[in-house]
Amino acid sequence: MNNALKNRLIDRVFKYFAILSTLFGLVMLFIFLIDILNQGLSRIDWSFITSLPSRFPGKSGILTALTGTIWVFLLTTIISVPIGVAAGIYLEEYGKKSRMANILEINISNLAGVPSIIYGILGLEIFVRIMDLGASLLAGSLTLALLILPIIIVATREAVRAVPKTIKEASYALGATKWQTIWRQVLPVSSGNIITGIILALSRAIGETAPLIVIGALAYVPFVARTPMDEFTVLPIQIFNWISRPQKGFIINAASAIIILLAFVFIMNGIAVYIRYRTQKKIKW
Amino acid sequence: MKISEKIIEKGLWLSAFITVVTTVGIIWVLFSESFTFFREVSLVDFFTDTQWTPLFTKKHFGILPLLTGTLLTTVIAIAVALPVGLTIAVYLNEYAPKNLTRVVKPLLEVLAAIPTVVYGFFALIVVTPFLQGIFPGMAGFNALSPGIVMGIMIIPFVSSLSEDALRAVPNSLREASYGIGSTRFQTAFKVLVPAAASGIIASVILAISRAIGETMIVAIAAGQQPRLTLNPMVPIETITAYIVQVSLGDVPHGSLEYKTIFAAGLMLFMLTFVLNNISFWINRRFRQQYE
Numbered sequence: 001m002n003n004a005l006k007n008r009l010i011d012r013v014f015k016y017f018a019i020l021s022t023l024f025g026l027v028m029l030f031i032f033l034i035d036i037l038n039q040g041l042s043r044i045d046w047s048f049i050t051s052l053p054s055r056f057p058g059k060s061g062i063l064t065a066l067t068g069t070i071w072v073f074l075l076t077t078i079i080s081v082p083i084g085v086a087a088g089i090y091l092e093e094y095g096k097k098s099r100m101a102n103i104l105e106i107n108i109s110n111l112a113g114v115p116s117i118i119y120g121i122l123g124l125e126i127f128v129r130i131m132d133l134g135a136s137l138l139a140g141s142l143t144l145a146l147l148i149l150p151i152i153i154v155a156t157r158e159a160v161r162a163v164p165k166t167i168k169e170a171s172y173a174l175g176a177t178k179w180q181t182i183w184r185q186v187l188p189v190s191s192g193n194i195i196t197g198i199i200l201a202l203s204r205a206i207g208e209t210a211p212l213i214v215i216g217a218l219a220y221v222p223f224v225a226r227t228p229m230d231e232f233t234v235l236p237i238q239i240f241n242w243i244s245r246p247q248k249g250f251i252i253n254a255a256s257a258i259i260i261l262l263a264f265v266f267i268m269n270g271i272a273v274y275i276r277y278r279t280q281k282k283i284k285w
Numbered sequence: 286m287k288i289s290e291k292i293i294e295k296g297l298w299l300s301a302f303i304t305v306v307t308t309v310g311i312i313w314v315l316f317s318e319s320f321t322f323f324r325e326v327s328l329v330d331f332f333t334d335t336q337w338t339p340l341f342t343k344k345h346f347g348i349l350p351l352l353t354g355t356l357l358t359t360v361i362a363i364a365v366a367l368p369v370g371l372t373i374a375v376y377l378n379e380y381a382p383k384n385l386t387r388v389v390k391p392l393l394e395v396l397a398a399i400p401t402v403v404y405g406f407f408a409l410i411v412v413t414p415f416l417q418g419i420f421p422g423m424a425g426f427n428a429l430s431p432g433i434v435m436g437i438m439i440i441p442f443v444s445s446l447s448e449d450a451l452r453a454v455p456n457s458l459r460e461a462s463y464g465i466g467s468t469r470f471q472t473a474f475k476v477l478v479p480a481a482a483s484g485i486i487a488s489v490i491l492a493i494s495r496a497i498g499e500t501m502i503v504a505i506a507a508g509q510q511p512r513l514t515l516n517p518m519v520p521i522e523t524i525t526a527y528i529v530q531v532s533l534g535d536v537p538h539g540s541l542e543y544k545t546i547f548a549a550g551l552m553l554f555m556l557t558f559v560l561n562n563i564s565f566w567i568n569r570r571f572r573q574q575y576e
Contacts, residue, residue: 004466007467007468007470008468010470011468011469011470011471014470015376015469017372018373018375018376021368021372021373021376022372022376022389022393024369025373025393025396025440025441026389026392028396028437029392029395032407035407035411036403039410082300083300083303086296087297087300087303087304089297090294090297090298090300090301091301094294094297094298095298095301103305104301104304104305106565107305109561109565110308110558110561111304111307113491113494113557113558113561114498114554115497115525115553115554115557117500117525117529117550117553118311118315118550118554119311120528121314121546121550122307122310122311124532125318126310126314129538149303149307153301153304177290178290179290179294200398207399207400207401207403208400209400209402210500210501210504210525210528210529213529213532214529214532214546236400236402236501239403240402240501240505243402243405243409244505251410254406258406261400261403262400265398265400269398
């Protein structure tokens with residue numbers, strides 16, 4: 001066999017190996033989703049969603065975890081979105097050249113790489129102890145808000161950067177101030193991409209477990225949270241708790257709760273992809 | 286008019302400044318609590334003692350077992366994610382038809398969107414029993430299963446960052462390679478991968494940092510037994526899993542046991558911080574400037 005043939009053979013073999021590699025990830029994903037659906041789907045009914053946790057797997061439900069997740073989702077949104085978008089606008093439109101902006105930028109990329117459990121330790125010390133919020137919904141949401149802040153800031157910056165200069169210059173030429181230009185021109189056209197980034201960040205937040213365990217969110221909460229100061233649990237912690245139990249019934253419960261958590265995550269990702277697709281289609285600079 | 290503009294700018298600046306406060310907060314919390322910890326436990330013991338038993342009556346505070354546990358799961362994860370992720374990146378860049386790439390990429394991204402607690406379930410309930418079928422002596426909790434699952438989780442992370450690096454290589458290099466009669470395989474591995482090496486290495490280092498900080502998969506499936514071993518078949522404990530273990534128990538606030546999570550957290554923070562910055566530095570320093 002001559003060299004050219006050999007090289008072509010290697011090329012061909014690699015191609016099939018690469019296809020297998022690509023399939024490996026996708027097949028794992030598929031096996032996994034089928035397995036979860038197989039184990040958990042039959043357990044999901046109205047009483048599973050509306051029941052409090054219990055010692056008996058058959059009677060346990062996710063009511064407290066589900067309401068906790070919804071609370072955390074809302075509070076984290078309220079806290080993180082205004083701060084994250086404002087910070088992103090500042091870095092992209094105002095503080096571009098300054099030394100301070102440079103420090104801020106390096107700092108944000110470092111924060112994005114800090115493991116989530118470290119944010120839990122921060123939240124435990126600052127929000128739970130020093131600010132004395134206890135292991136409350138508010139403390140948990142503040143912790144998660146800090147965790148996703150870098151993601152929202154980076155998404156905002158990219159969205160704002162994509163707005164062409166001509167739009168801004170046209171606005172300035174008409175006598176608009178800087179903020180008027182940002183508020184009436186830049187933000188409306190970049191909102192699609194900003195919202196996409198926010199939704200992806202929030203979908204990360206509702207799947208987080210470790211930081212909330214560290215701040216002391218409980219696995220067993222026998223009541224539905226009514227105020228942000230109440231103690232709470234969330235779906236991922238409930239799932240973790242059920243996985244840790246020996247009885248088979250709790251494993252099935254965990255699979256069912258996973259289906260509901262994944263439904264949330266996939267719906268949010270779907271909405272984000274859809275908004276990005278529509279924005280890209282609609283806007284032609 | 287002028288005044289309101291100034292106020293708005295200050296408000297925006299304040300929002301950006303919160304990120305600095307966050308960093309300072311993390312460093313302050315970790316260092317101040319660790320400082321009181323290291324007044325009672327010497328640094329030498331911390332780094333040389335081969336046992337980690339803060340929750341037992343006979344207490345040992347050697348971080349080494351937690352470090353080897355973390356190292357073990359991380360190495361396994363990278364051993365899965367690097368070859369698969371890099372191959373996918375090369376395939377999507379050089380071989381695959383554009384239509385296929387458009388379908389496959391978002392599907393792979395789904396892997397990254399799944400919450401980690403769900404991967405933990407997968408490791409414990411699906412992968413471990415499967416591996417026990419192959420290796421009969423394997424314990425119910427071990428490093429291998431969560432390591433592999435963590436590797437699957439970071440495949441899209443490695444593949445998309447590597448793909449970005451490969452795509453940044455100018456077309457002229459690619460065309461020159463094809464022009465002298467190279468196959469796609471030769472072009473990819475003798476021209477493109479070396480040209481994109483800094484970006485690929487940077488992405489792998491980031492992936493390592495991710496694997497070190499990953500918590501729930503190992504907390505669920507690796508066990509809670511700090512053990513100085515590189516055997517992937519037996520229960521171990523990682524730094525992150527230890528922090529979870531203490532958080533779930535009722536260790537009194539202010540006790541030495543309680544302070545261990547800050548010392549362990551500091552160790553974890555420094556490891557990831559150093560790796561992340563090496564990655565940034567490689568990206569900035571070695572990025573080839575093509576005309």
